[in-house]
Amino acid sequence: MMQHKWPKDAPHRHHSRRFALIPRVVVNGILAAALVMTAGCISSRPSNIAGKPVDPTHYDRFEQVASDLPIYRTESVTKDRSSANHAGAVRLASAESGHQESSATAPSISEGIESSEPLSDEPISDTAFVTLASSEKTSADEIPPGYNDATLATEEQAGRFNTAPSASAYQLSLGNILYLADVQNPNIALARERINEAYARVEQADTLWLPSIRSGLNYNHHDGAIQDVAGRVFNTSRSSFYGGMGAGAVGAGSPIAPGLMAQFHLTDAIFQPRIASHQASSRQYGAAATRNDALRDAAFAYLELVRAEQDRAIAQQALFHTEELSSVTSAYARTGQGLQSDNERVLAEVAVRRDEVVQSEEAVVTASARLAALLHADPSMTISSGEPVVIPLEILTVQGTAGEYVATGLSRRPELAEQQQLVCEAIERMKRERYAPLIPSVLLGVSYGGFGGGFGSDITNSNGRLDADAMAYWEVRNLGFGEKAAREQTSSAVRQAQWRNLALMDTVAREVVDAHTQVIKRRERIEICRLGVVAAKRSFDLNLDRIRNAQGLPIEVLQSIQALRVAQRTFLNAVVDYNQSQFQLCHATGWFLAT
Template sequence: MVRPGPCRLLAPLLLGVLGCASSPRGPLASKPAESPSAGGPVSTSAGLSAGTAAARASCPRSPRPGASNSTPDLGTSRTIQTVSDEQLTEDEKPNSSAVPESIIPAAESVRSDDSTEAPDETTSVRPEETTPAAVYSLTLSDVIGLAEQQNPNVILARERINEAYARVDRADALWLPSLRAGLNYNHHEGAIQDVAGRVFNTTRSSFYGGMGANAVGAGSPAVPGLIAQFHLTDAIFQPRAAAHQAASRQYGAAAVRNDILRDTAVAYLELIRSERALAIAAEALDNTQKLTDLTRQYAKAGEGLQSDHERMEAELALRQDRLISAEEDVQVASARLAQLLHANPACQIVSGEPMVVPLSILLLDKTPAEFVAMGLCRRPELAEHQHLVCEAVERMKREKLAPLIPSVLLGISYGGMGGSVGSSIRNTDDRLDADAVAYWEIRNLGYGERAARDEASSLVRQAQWRQVALLDRIAREVSEAHSQASQRERRVERARAAIQAAEKSYALNLQRIENVQGLPIEVLQAIQALATSRQTYLNAVIDYNIAQFQLCRAIGWFEGA
């Protein structure tokens, strides 16, 4: 059975973050920690159904990320908000006794031996001149809130909504006229032809100024002062297509947000995995060091074999190498999480969890088919693609009706004009020109029309097939995540039982070797079994927690629950 333990903490914040709901939050005391804290439990709630009707994600038209409290946030200029301990009831605070701490050794007990060594006298940098990188301890709720506010992909997706609505506004204003004002001067010398066809020589000049420009002779100004020129099909169908595009951008932003929150949660859990793996490697190194010292003493006293001691020296070197590799994994996991948080990569992020426990985010009391149905109802990608299909249909309608609906040109110009023979400007007076034109067009003798219709029809079919492929992908993702969560839940209890047996085996074998009754290889195997069982349990818990977040994202998080 999965123990909820301290898993009541995260539900209010997850519901607020994932549903854009406002809740009273206190500022996060994100001060640099003295040392990396132990990687531990991921807190959430077992009762996620209460109050989730208000948690439906919605993308505002002009979202602006940010927060009201100004506190340090991993080297960026943004702010952090979360739920403070004072705002939690006694039942919501973490239960430190949910899982025995001995199952996974505490990460805070890991200390590098290199940190206590004296600096090399040949180096030119003094110890007091070195500045250690800032260390920030964050919980799962902290990193989810930061990703919601600061991740560039989330902000970019929201900004694309603003772009789409700007296109809607532009399409709605397509039929409105434009205003133009200007002036022109024209001078002619030499031969010219009149309307009767006679060619004669003359010298003339004219000047025009007002609404419009380029008014020469008897014709209307080439640049009308008030002009409306558009195809009526564009004025009809472009606003519809732009509206569907804007709606698809909204749902697309919700999908991007869900993906980023899932990726952030997974990255945080991987950070916990690496921290606890480091603690396991340190414990195995300590146990191996003890056994190496015993075999050295026995070999010197003639009570043991030198070959046993050499075998332990080799094992000790391997354990030291694994510890270095584990330290590397912690730094890599921190850097990857910092990227998702848009944080300073020079800052070291450590998990603010005291222990590792299985989460209880979702109740796996439904069949895979029921979870698939939930995903097909909630996933924002489906609504996004539905609007993309509608957009393609509107554009196809435009192409089909384009030859039947005219283009329109409306122009009005008003200004002052003067001119005369020669270079002088006389006989000035006001001038008003009004033009109304409607014309029909068949592009490229009809071949262009057919090609445009075929292209638009193909785009509709492509959008429909992309939607069908998305349905298959969502069904696969939900089924896969449900299977992983169900099977990994079973692994947790089995792995916990293996730890208990490995601890007993190590204690008994160590007692035997200390009493000169057993063989060093027996203790070595017990050390290896203990480290393997601890790592297996850690992997089972982290993999199970990741599977639950994958399932949450696959069914659309908590929308509509």
């Protein structure tokens, strides 16, 4: 099997997103040692996702940098990169996948061409790192022979068929599409912003035990009856004033609003940071899952655009052949060598072919708009792939069994990691309810300020005043029945989270098996359909030679034109479906992530 020799020095760079660990504020050591009665959940926050998120533009990037594209609405697209000759690459796998690492790079679709030899089961590269680089051009000497019989348009007719992008279209490669989707997709940006919110809640939970600071002043005046501490009621007139840390100091009692006040359930101070931490971790993995979905959808949309453009070329070629045949049958009918009915039949076929061209042009615009929506671009601007032919991509080397890929998917899919963190969160909530009656609530208050007062409206005898209050109390809700109900609710929530995790594992396993099967079977379809194109093209050429040698009627070529169109479309669909199955397997096994 003839293979490409791809350049080995295609530059690529990987930005890994690492968060700094958030320092955990702890309660007084002696008090915590007496109250903490259980260890944490079965899984703590992983170090590679813990901490406060940084700017979203520092996330893992696909390194294919787009040119200065006015249709895109994000400044980061046009930022200067560290290398002027940066070719760009799409990192689709991880070193933890269990496969060997390789520096091999595969070209974009536009740089590959078809081979006349049958496809082999031999892999192009057994690599865990496969990149799609499009800025380096392959020289003519390095290009192997093409599928001349399966090409969708001949060289003489290339100018007549719309296989190249129009002047007003923005030509983007697959690497551009994946990079822009990672940077500009609104769903990815939303998921990353939810991470920021979750880590802000972690910080809030870490500070539950810290006091709040209050300062203010108050004035009080009383006229009439009042009761003293001995129970006697008497008439008096008095006034008082307080200012400083806290407010609401009247008479002998403590200020209503202490200057420094901490009021919390100690159970919340212990368990809420753990709960918030698992929530943040689940958001982190959820954002990774959203990114996986967006990249797969963008790749699918790009391949659908390629399908639409190539289908338009097929329709234009079929129209060209049919119009040429129409001119011949018309001449035969005028000279009496052919039937007028044959000419009318070909004219009807011309109308059908023209309608197909219009439909294919509509499909191109629709596919471009759908792709633009995923990139957060102006849908009125046309995007073009610029791919002259469609070829099978070798993103993954499918050598293992379906069971091996299922194991990879179960260990790498971010959806499963997200659900596992939610299980841990539910367990921490259950622990919180279990220990709530045993751990007290705490109220601490300290106030200091100037206080003065006197008879009537006089404010005299002013001096400093310090008030300190400390309180701890235990609570059993609703005579114990409330505690029992709370525990049952949280226990049920744990079981529900565990069942959701198991159901998701089944879904992931099914998706991996489906994608693995699609890759294998659709690869077999490519060779079958290629042979069909070769046979249909040979039939068309033989029938055309017979007509040129006056050995038959022109109408006999019509069926060959129709068969060639069907064979070309079947081959196109087989290749595009195969390429999509490769990306689906990447998604199913979590290989879009770079750990």
